[in-house]
Amino acid sequence: MSPAPVAGAASAAPAAGPAVAARPVLRLQVDPGATVRSLEVLAAEARAPRATSSYSMVGLTWRGTDPTLRVRSRGPEGWRPWREAEVLADGAAGEGTPGLRATELLWMDRSDGVQVDVDGSGHRGLRLVLIDPGVRAEDRAAATPSSGTTQRVAPASGRAPQPELISRQRWGADPSWRNGKPRYNAGIRQVVVHHTASGNDYTRADVPGILRGMYRYHTQSLGWFDLGYNFVVDRFGRAWVGRSGGVGRPVRGAHALGFNHASVGISVIGNFEAAKPTNAAVTMVVRLAAWKLDRYGHDARGGVTVRSEGSDRYAAGRQVRLPVISGHRATNETACAGERLQARLPDVRTRAQARIERS
Template identity: 65%
Template sequence: MSRSEAPTIRLRADAGSPVRSAEVPVTAETRRPQRTSPYSMLGLTWRGEDPSSLRFRSRGASGWSTWRTAEILRDGPTAGTESRGRRGTEPMWVGPSDGVQVDVRGAGYRDLRLVLIDPGVLPSDASARAGAATASGRSSTRQVAKPTAAPRPPLLFRKAWGADPSWRNGSPTYNQGLRQVHVHHTASSNSYTRAQVPAILRGMYRYHTASLGWFDLGYNFVVDRFGRAWVGRSGGPDRPVRGAHTLGFNHNSVGIAVLGNFEATRPTQKVVTTVVRLAAWKLDLHRRHAGGTVAVTSKGSDRYAAGAQVRLPVIDGHRDTNETACPGEHLYDRLPGIRTRAQKRVDRFDPR
C-alpha cells in the first residue's frame, strides 16, 4: 500500500464544522491495510454481543504502528435513554494518520463499523487557558469575598474546545441531587500536546453523539494531563447534569474523566489536584462527605443488576460499578488520597 494511492476510505466534512469523519462497515476488505484520508481518532461500533478481540493498527509519519487493543467502552447512558442500541470501543487517539487495519474476532456481534475522525484545527486550540470564570464562561478579575464553600476551580467551557451545539440529540436531563463522583480515564494516548486537547474533545463528542447516539459528550468534566479542567456535557457545570459516564449509576452522580491511560502510567500531581478540586466543589454544593460511603441503587450495569442496593465510596472509580479496568491501576490507587484531600478542602472553606 503506497501513500501515492488514492484513499479507499474517505472522510467527509460535517457541515459548518472543522470535523471530518467516516463510518464504514468492517468487511474482509477493511481487515486488510487501507489507505485513508487523514484522521487522528478511531473507534469501532456494533450491535449485539461484544466481540472477543478488537485490535487495530494505524499508519502515521513513521510508518505502521504495532497492533493495539481497542478497549470496549464501559461508559454509557442509563439503559433505555439516549442510545441507539450500539456498543463501541473507547475512541482511540492515534495522532495524524493516513492508513488503518483492523482485526476483529468473536461471534454474536452484527453491523460492525469502523469510525475514523479528523477533529480538525481551530485557531483557538493552541491558546485555550483555564481561568477564574463566571457561569457564563467569561473570566472575571473583580475582587470577590472569601468563599464560604469549596470554590469552583478554573474551568475551560465548551466554547473553548469548539463544541457544535447542533450535534446534541435532545436536551439536558438533571438529577434530583448528587451523591457520588465517578472517576474515569479515557484509556487512550498519554502523549498528546496542549494544543491537541480541544481536538480530542471534539472527536470524542462526535463519536459519542453521531456514532453511539448519545445526547452529548458522556462526561461532565474532563481533566487533561496538564491539569486543565474542561466542561464536557452541556447543561451548566454548576447544575446536577445527568451524564452518560457510568452505566447504571448516572442518576445521582457526576463523571470526571482524565484524558489518558493509567494502567501503566502515573497521573501527574496537577491531574490529581484538579480532580480533588472538582470533586470538592461538586460535593460541597450538595453537602456530601468526600471521604464517606453511600448506599445507591443500580439502574442496571454489567456488574450490578437493576435494583441492586450497593454501598460505594462517595468518590469511586469506574471499576467499582462496572466490569472495567477504568480508571487504570495508577489513578485508582490515588483515590484514597483524593478523598482525603477533597474533604480537607471542603472543611477549609466550611464557615461553621
C-alpha cells in the same frame, strides 16, 4: 505520538510496513457545520492495511457479542504497534442507539492508514469510525498555559471554591449535534472518576480537538444527547466543561450506566493501566470533587448507598454501597479508571475532604 505496544500483541511491522491494499483511499468527509471530518464504514473494509485521508481518532461499533478488537495506524514513521480497543462501559438509560456496542475512542495522532484485527464471533454490523477533529486558531492558542475562555462563579461562603473551568465554546462544541435537552438529578451523591483509555502523549493544543472528536463520537456515532462526561481533565491539570446544562447544576451524564442519577462524571484524558496520571491532573480531580461534593454535604472519604438503575455489574433495583469518590469499575464491568489512576483515589478522597474542611 507513538503508542506503546499492547502486552501480548504481535510486534509492529517495520517502518516500511506492509503495502496497503490496492483499493480506493478511505476519505473522511466534513461533518455539517463543523471543522470535524469523519468516516464510518464496515470494518471489513480495513481488515487488510488500508490507505486513508488524514485522521487521528478511531472507534468501532457493533451489535451482539463483544469481539476482541485491535487497531493500528500508519503515521509519518510507518506502521505503528497494534493497540487493543477497550469496550466502552459508559452510557445512560434513554440515550443512544438501542443495542449498539462500542469501543472507547482511541487517540492515534496524525495518521493516513488503518488496519483492524477482529477475534471472536457473535457480533454483527461491525463498523469502523475514523475522526479528524480538525485544527482551529483557538486550538493553537491552547498551547499557552494561561489561554482559554474560563467560567467562574463567585465563591459561596463556607464552600469549597469552583476551580477554573474551560468552556464548551472554547473547545468548539457544536450545539446542533445535541439530541434533546439536559436532564438534572435531585442532587450529587457520588463522584465517578474515569480515564478516556485513549492516549497519553497529546499536547496542550491537541486537547480541544480530542474533546471535539469525543463529542462527535458520543453524539453522532452512539446517539447520546451530548458528551458523556460532565468534566474532562487533561494531563496539564486543566478542567474542561463536558456535558452542557450548567456547570453548577446536577446535570445527569452518560458516564456510568445505572448510576448516572446520583453522580457526576470526571474523566482524565489518557490510559492509566500502565502510565501514571500526572500530579497536575490528580490535583484538578481533587478540586472538582471537593467543589461538587461540598454543595451536597458529603464526606469525600465516606461511603454512600445508591440504588442501581441497571448496569452490567448491578441489576436494577439493587442497593449498592459505594465510595463517595470511586473509580468507574465500582459501578460497571470495566478496567476504568485504569490501575494507576485507581491507585490514586485514596489520596484524592483525603485531599478533597481536607479542601472541604478548609473552606
